[in-house]
Amino acid sequence: MNKPLLLVVEDDATVRNLICTALKANDYRYLTAPNGETALSHAAASQPDIILLDLGLPDLDGVEVIRRIRSWSLMPIIVISARSEDADKIAALDAGADDYLTKPFSVAELLARLRATQRRLSALQGSAAEAVFRNGKLTIDFGAGCAYLDGQELKLTPTEYKLLCLLARDAGKVLTHTYLTGKIWGSSWESDMASLRVHMATLRKKLEKDPDTQYIQTHIGIGYRMLKVE
Numbered sequence: 001m002n003k004p005l006l007l008v009v010e011d012d013a014t015v016r017n018l019i020c021t022a023l024k025a026n027d028y029r030y031l032t033a034p035n036g037e038t039a040l041s042h043a044a045a046s047q048p049d050i051i052l053l054d055l056g057l058p059d060l061d062g063v064e065v066i067r068r069i070r071s072w073s074l075m076p077i078i079v080i081s082a083r084s085e086d087a088d089k090i091a092a093l094d095a096g097a098d099d100y101l102t103k104p105f106s107v108a109e110l111l112a113r114l115r116a117t118q119r120r121l122s123a124l125q126g127s128a129a130e131a132v133f134r135n136g137k138l139t140i141d142f143g144a145g146c147a148y149l150d151g152q153e154l155k156l157t158p159t160e161y162k163l164l165c166l167l168a169r170d171a172g173k174v175l176t177h178t179y180l181t182g183k184i185w186g187s188s189w190e191s192d193m194a195s196l197r198v199h200m201a202t203l204r205k206k207l208e209k210d211p212d213t214q215y216i217q218t219h220i221g222i223g224y225r226m227l228k229v230e
């Protein structure tokens with residue numbers, strides 16, 4: 001199997017070198033870009049497997065880079081941001097980023113995100129058209145419109161089922177509040193956000209009866225992610 005090719009987009013040479021040293025030590029191939037325009041041309045010319053993208057670039061806003069790449073490609077993009085502002089992460093995720101890392105981050109954290117993204121990618125490639133989703137003790141039969149936990153049918157409301165399917169179809173990816181309410185109610189009013197919290201709480205109560213098994217991860221102020229359960 002080919003080693004994955006990464007595109008590292010970062011204008012800060014110190015951070016860029018740190019990332020590249022970690023990638024090299026862990027058998028990843030990589031290209032680098034110090035700005036948005038170079039990133040766009042490398043992305044198009046080399047079709048990397050994953051892009052690591054700093055949001056604060058000298059020429060283009062990172063979110064704009066995501067939008068332009070998303071206009072022609074679904075290649076995974078992990079955002080690296082020094083900004084602690086949730087609004088930037090949300091804008092990046094809504095523009096199509098797959099995940100995010102907040103600076104400063106550890107090499108272990110970076111490698112864990114890369115592995116998670118690769119797993120998600122191979123799961124997507126392997127099961128794009130599959131009618132049944134499996135994760136730990138959870139099974140969703142999309143055709144029948146039913147979900148099961150440990151073989152027992154989960155008694156879900158239509159909204160809970162919809163939420164579960166959205167999270168499952170993008171398992172491993174952080175889905176923002178705005179994305180989820182948009183998919184479910186077609187709007188993102190404050191009242192929709194409140195409803196989302198309520199439906200998510202009731203869904204999790206049914207899904208996570210076993211306190212040791214967490215299927216859904218909360219990203220406070222940002223959204224939710226379905227975790228891969230062994």
Ligand code: CA
Nearest residue numbers: 011054056057
């Ligand atoms: Ca920067």
